[in-house]
Amino acid sequence: MTISRRTLLQGTAAAATIGSFHIGRAEAQTAEFTYKYANNLPVAHPMNIRANEAAEKIKQDTKGRVVIQIFPNNQLGSDTDMLSQVRSGGVEFFTLSPLILSTLVPNASLSGIGFAFPNYDAVWKALDGELGAYVRGQIGKANLVVMDKIWDNGFRQMTSSKGPINTPDDLKGFKIRVPVSPLWTSMFTAFQSAPASINFAEVYTALQTKVVDGQENPLAIIATAKLFEVQKYLSMTNHMWDGFWFLANRRAWEKLPEDLRKIVAKNLDDAALLERADVAKLNAGLKDELVSKGMVINDTQAAPFRDALRKAGFYADWKKKYGDEAWAILEKAVGSSLS
Ligand code: X2X
Numbered sequence: 001m002t003i004s005r006r007t008l009l010q011g012t013a014a015a016a017t018i019g020s021f022h023i024g025r026a027e028a029q030t031a032e033f034t035y036k037y038a039n040n041l042p043v044a045h046p047m048n049i050r051a052n053e054a055a056e057k058i059k060q061d062t063k064g065r066v067v068i069q070i071f072p073n074n075q076l077g078s079d080t081d082m083l084s085q086v087r088s089g090g091v092e093f094f095t096l097s098p099l100i101l102s103t104l105v106p107n108a109s110l111s112g113i114g115f116a117f118p119n120y121d122a123v124w125k126a127l128d129g130e131l132g133a134y135v136r137g138q139i140g141k142a143n144l145v146v147m148d149k150i151w152d153n154g155f156r157q158m159t160s161s162k163g164p165i166n167t168p169d170d171l172k173g174f175k176i177r178v179p180v181s182p183l184w185t186s187m188f189t190a191f192q193s194a195p196a197s198i199n200f201a202e203v204y205t206a207l208q209t210k211v212v213d214g215q216e217n218p219l220a221i222i223a224t225a226k227l228f229e230v231q232k233y234l235s236m237t238n239h240m241w242d243g244f245w246f247l248a249n250r251r252a253w254e255k256l257p258e259d260l261r262k263i264v265a266k267n268l269d270d271a272a273l274l275e276r277a278d279v280a281k282l283n284a285g286l287k288d289e290l291v292s293k294g295m296v297i298n299d300t301q302a303a304p305f306r307d308a309l310r311k312a313g314f315y316a317d318w319k320k321k322y323g324d325e326a327w328a329i330l331e332k333a334v335g336s337s338l339s
Helices: 005-017 025-030 046-061 079-088 106-112 120-127 130-141 182-190 200-208 219-224 250-255 258-292 302-311 314-322 324-334
Strands: 033-038 066-071 093-096 144-146 151-155 157-160 175-178 194-197 214-217 233-236 241-249 296-299
Touching: 025 066, 033 079, 046 066, 046 258, 066 258, 079 093, 079 241, 106 120, 106 130, 106 182, 106 241, 106 314, 106 324, 120 130, 120 241, 120 324, 130 144, 130 241, 130 324, 144 250, 151 219, 151 258, 157 219, 175 182, 175 200, 182 194, 182 302, 182 314, 200 214, 219 258, 241 250, 258 296, 302 314, 314 324
Parallel strands: 033 066, 033 093, 175 194, 175 214, 233 296
Antiparallel strands: 093 241, 144 241, 151 241, 157 214, 157 233
């Protein structure tokens, strides 16, 4: 494994800020099961805060038999690296966007289709309902274990160093970073942008050095990853909803006795619900804070963006890729015809 200087520095900074992220070595040594949970988000993001609380509860509820050590902020590598690690057992737990997971489980990205979900109510009804069950079934077939409750990332917004995005025309030729996923590339190709697939670990630097002019992420990430330092314009496009499936390595999961598995799953799922509420609250209140950091914010209308995607054949193409069964589940969940 190679650790770049930057990730190492991030790791040191993280350890210095939140001591409890580092469960003592003695505890880890005496525990029957010491498992690693790796993720790509800054320590200040609610996902890490709630996961840290869950790890504490799991330690208590299992009387010290299960200790989960958290490695936030891409300390163990990029999403691409961590996905191979959770498959091989290099880490036992990992949270990943359904869209990036689609590089392994093609239909996992179904929940990330552009402009599909009108609001959070529709999102949770779908992901805690039939659509979520369908996707978890697909993940299971790829030999990974997934917890029942998906964690929230949020509705994604676009940022740029060049100027505001008001209409789909503003996206033409736009050099935008997208996460590593065919669905993301296809969406911005449909807008005639110039998408570049870059793991989140490299996004800040890519923006700072102008390898790309923009990116898209929910407000909670724009704030906690300090992307406002390298982006001026924030356009509220709400162009897709995104979350994080809590994945486990199957062999490691099955090593846990049934009673311990129950405790771990319950605490992780409870934490997911708390994290959803945290992110919703953050996203609602962060606009003012981002303005105070110097960002210029504009609102947009969804209809012209959706029409541009429709005209480019985006929905028809993806319906074909996912197949009729999966597409019908999505359309039922969002309550409208997409193609
Ligand atoms: O890579 C991103 O942009 C992020 C942090 O939102 C995801 O994990 C998909």
